[in-house]
Amino acid sequence: MVWAVAYRSTMRSILxxxxxxxxxxxxxxxxxLPVDGLQExxxxxxxxASRLTGIGSRAVGELQVRxxxxxxxxxxxxxxxxLPAWLRSVAKVSGTEAGRQVRTSVALRELPAVAQAVVxxxxxPEHGRVLTRLVGKIELGALLESQPQLIEVARRTDPDELAQYVRHLLATWCEPDLDAEEASAEDRRFLQLRNTHNGSWRGIFELPDADMEVLxxxxxxxARRDGDSDTRPAGQRRADALTDIAGLALRHADLPDAGGHRPVLTYLVPATWTDLGAALQRLHADVLASIDPLALPAGLARALDDPALHGIVGAGGAGGTGGTGGFMVDLDGHPGRDCATGPWTGPATRARIDTLLCDARVQRVVLGEDGQVLSLSTTTDVITAAQRRAVAARDRCCTAKGCTRPPAFCDVHHxxxxxxxxxxxxxxLVLLCRRHHVMWHRQLLTLTDLRVPWKRLPQPRAPDLA
Ligand SMILES: [Zn+2]
Ligand SMILES: [Zn+2]
Structure with missing residues (x-):
């Protein structure tokens, strides 16, 4: 006892x-301080700080056992x-963290050399915590023996890499444990998408390893870099790739019905974008010509005479031949009159709509003054499947210089x-991947940026070709 008192007073004077x-x-x-002084x-x-944490952790382990x-x-x-409640109050950490510290400290008692390496x-200490995942999973004698090797690996890696290494060990030495981990990961899987109302969405998700492998x-x-001129950071490239995959599914996959029809990208476009409305009306001159105005109710005949009153709804992708774009031109006085809107995401820019319009199957609806549907044309595939195949055969991939996105991931651009x-x-018509297609319609790309050796330049009215 006298010995313990003396030992304690030594500790106090050191502290x-x-x-x-x-x-x-x-x-x-x-x-x-100079820079090198600050670094030191x-x-x-x-x-x-790490060493002190290690010393404290050793004491926590001792307290728990005693x-x-x-x-x-x-x-x-x-x-x-x-003990965790007491630790929480003295260390001023959360209850979760206090519990974790106690568990780690106790487990580290089984790995004395590792605990010493922390001290x-x-x-x-994070390395130490990662290594405690092996405690109770791997036979104790083997674990004790492997400590020098574990410490050596920890010294050379950061805790994330070490965690990967530990998982390999667990997979090799105790498969049932990995099975249990997999099952619990299955239960935790989720995906949440939140509108930030600033033009973008934020998503968080957790996926089991197997699903992430697929993804x-x-x-x-x-998500690979498209040549030297591709300056997108890796995160941006991955985000673009995710959108590409969704686009591919819309174009080609046999998706389940959404409200009785194939899922289709649909935007509501205001009638005030008259040039757009007029252009779409031109596309449907054939439909207009087939309607006898005298046979129509007066309201509808009036609507057909006024280009601003032509609504257009588009359906993309049906039958694996169309693009992903679709449209609805709204009438004045109805929701969506001031800006284009998507049903999920709200307002959309003109560049975005132009991009979609380039490769959409278009259908026109004519709405009455009270919003009732007066007429609905059949869907027309503006770019035929044969044209699409011919363009793909000629261009082979996105025609932006340096880009190699295959036809399946490309829009057909006018x-x-x-x-x-x-x-x-x-x-x-040329193939452009979604990223380069959007760049074109934002005027960030012109004809000189494309590989189009076959291209004659006869169209004086085209602003891009001037
Ligand atoms: Zn286009
Ligand atoms: Zn491209």
Missing amino acids: DRLEAATDALASVSAAG LVARTSVL GGGQVPDPAVAGAACP DGQIS RTALEPL LWAREDGGPTDIDN
Whole structure:
């Protein structure tokens, strides 16, 4: 007992000196240090903090074992409280974190060399925590023996890489454990999408390994850099690839019905975008010609006479031949009159609509003054399947220089814009991947950026070709 008292007073005097030294260090002004001095300060305080954490953790493990999970309650003389609750109050951490610290500290008792490596500052407390995942899973003797190797791996890797290594070990040595982990990962899977109302959406998801394997296998080849001129960061390329995959599904996949028909990208477009309305009306001159105005109710005949009153709804992708775009031109006085809107995402820019319009199957609806549907034309495939195949055979991939996106991921683009009277002829059509297609309609890409050696330049009215 006398020995223990002396030992304790030694610890106290060391802590007193450590606190005094920390106070002294705290008085050193960061602003007064040169860059290499600042780096030294960060590096050495990081290691010190890790080592102190390791020392504290060792004590927590000892407390847990000695008190059976209970420690004397400092607030009530003679009473006991759970170790995590006490740790939470003294360390000022969350209950979750306190529980985690206790579990790690106890598990580290089974890995004495690893715990010592943390205290020595060779590896970080996070490394230590990762390695405790092996405790209870791998036979104790083998685990003790493998400590030097584990420490060596930890020294060379960051905790994420180490966690990967540990999973490999677990997969090799205790498969049932991996099975259990997989099952629980299955239960946790989810995907949430939230509108940030600033023009974009934010998503969070958790996927089991197997599902992520599918996702990344499809995603990564599409997320590669398209040549040297592709300056998109990896995250952007992956986001584009995800949209490509969805577009591919809309174009070609046998998707389940949405409200009784194939899912189709549909936008509501205001009648005030008259040039667009007029262009679409031109596309449907054939439909107009087939209607006898005298045979129609007066209201509808009036609507057919006024280009601004022609609504158009489009349906894309049916039968694996169409694009992904679709449209509805609305009438004045109805929702959507001031801007184009998508049913899921709300307002859409003119460039976005132009891009979709380039490769859409278009259908026109004529709405009455009270919003009732007066007439509905049949869907027309503006670009025929045969044209689409011919363009794909000629271009082979996206025609933007340096881009190799295959036809399945490309829209068919009108070089001379449809709304300016550009014809849907093979010579006026090229393959563009969605990214380059949007760039074109934002005027970030012109004919000189495309591989179109077959292209004659006869159309003086086309602004892009001027
Ligand atoms: Zn286009
Ligand atoms: Zn491209």
